[in-house]
Amino acid sequence: MANKPATAKRTMYYGKGDVFVYRTYAKPLEGIKNIPESSFSCRSNIILGMDIQVSLKGEAFLSSFTEGDNSLIVATDSMKNFILYHAGEYEGATMEGFLAFVSEKFLNKYSHIQAIEMSGRQFPFKEITLETESGSEGSNKVFKEGILEKPTATMELERGDAEYNVASQQSGIEELHLVKVKGSSFHGYIKDEFTTLPETYDRPLFIYLNIYWKYHVEGDGYGDDPTKYVCAEQVKDIAQTIFHQVDSPSIQKLIYEIGKRILTRFPQLKEVSFESNNRTWETILDEIPSSGEGKVFTDPRPPYGFQGFSVTPEDLEREED
Numbered sequence: 001m002a003n004k005p006a007t008a009k010r011t012m013y014y015g016k017g018d019v020f021v022y023r024t025y026a027k028p029l030e031g032i033k034n035i036p037e038s039s040f041s042c043r044s045n046i047i048l049g050m051d052i053q054v055s056l057k058g059e060a061f062l063s064s065f066t067e068g069d070n071s072l073i074v075a076t077d078s079m080k081n082f083i084l085y086h087a088g089e090y091e092g093a094t095m096e097g098f099l100a101f102v103s104e105k106f107l108n109k110y111s112h113i114q115a116i117e118m119s120g121r122q123f124p125f126k127e128i129t130l131e132t133e134s135g136s137e138g139s140n141k142v143f144k145e146g147i148l149e150k151p152t153a154t155m156e157l158e159r160g161d162a163e164y165n166v167a168s169q170q171s172g173i174e175e176l177h178l179v180k181v182k183g184s185s186f187h188g189y190i191k192d193e194f195t196t197l198p199e200t201y202d203r204p205l206f207i208y209l210n211i212y213w214k215y216h217v218e219g220d221g222y223g224d225d226p227t228k229y230v231c232a233e234q235v236k237d238i239a240q241t242i243f244h245q246v247d248s249p250s251i252q253k254l255i256y257e258i259g260k261r262i263l264t265r266f267p268q269l270k271e272v273s274f275e276s277n278n279r280t281w282e283t284i285l286d287e288i289p290s291s292g293e294g295k296v297f298t299d300p301r302p303p304y305g306f307q308g309f310s311v312t313p314e315d316l317e318r319e320e321d
């Protein structure tokens with residue numbers, strides 16, 4: 001009889017999302033490398049705020065799906081408690097470090113878990129500024145929420161024969177919304193019977209940007225050695241600086257330039273990747289006679305365009321040659 005084809009590994013996981021963790025007075029993140037594009041130097045971590053997601057994987061969970069046998073189920077409610085309890089135990093300074101710490105604790109505690117995937121979005125609380133007789137200074141007690149862009153992290157830890165292995169790891173910053181009112185163009189694209197878009201030599205380029213990065217050595221992303229840690233705030237500042245400096249012919253070229261600068265500043269990274277959206281405003285009035293360069297725009301109508309691209313150190317080497 002012919003051999004049966006090997007059955008593909010089935011999808012199977014369960015977990016908890018939106019585990020909101022607010023840890024106060026975590027260890028400050030200090031001693032990061034300074035870069036020319038950013039004045040960012042420290043996260044006080046007076047509030048380390050995170051929205052965490054956890055998924056557990058393993059063959060041991062099969063009977064819970066097929067038989068309704070819950071005897072090996074860690075209730076997702078207990079997962080939430082586990083994460084919150086360990087937020088008090090964590091002695092490090094980064095969300096990446098916290099995810100790694102909790103993942104390891106889960107695998108230690110429940111030997112039937114084969115792999116655990118955790119991800120998080122950080123809420124950057126910013127201290128409010130107080131005006132005093134000697135100038136303005138930051139409050140160390142009152143913080144405001146509401147900055148759009150958020151640092152992210154995701155990792156998967158697998159149980160190996162002798163040790164735990166990091167199956168994947170990525171850090172990022174999401175929801176960076178940037179508009180450049182002049183100095184961007186888009187022309188030279190295919191013109192055929194489907195083309196209605198006029199060429200532009202100076203468009204108001206509005207982009208939504210998510211940027212992600214991976215380390216050569218996963219542990220560098222935990223922040224235990226702050227000189228190796230890449231801060232989302234610095235990556236954001238690089239993206240903003242390049243957007244200001246480069247008169248881009250397209251979003252494609254713009255994100256490539258941002259990626260190269262990030263890899264130049266942080267050689268500990270093996271990849272930077274992008275998801276970008278084009279939200280360029282629609283021009284209503286191209287000229288306002290009384291207002292010099294003034295124009296009037298409105299939000300674009302759907303649909304929107306997008307790009308995905310990753311940049312690696314080989315791109316830097318190729319350009320050096």
Ligand SMILES: O=c1[nH]c(=O)c2[nH]c(=O)[nH]c2[nH]1
Pocket residue numbers: 186197249250251252278305
């Ligand atoms: O930067 C851009 N890249 C494109 O591929 C594209 N396509 C389009 O219609 N507008 C733009 N802008």
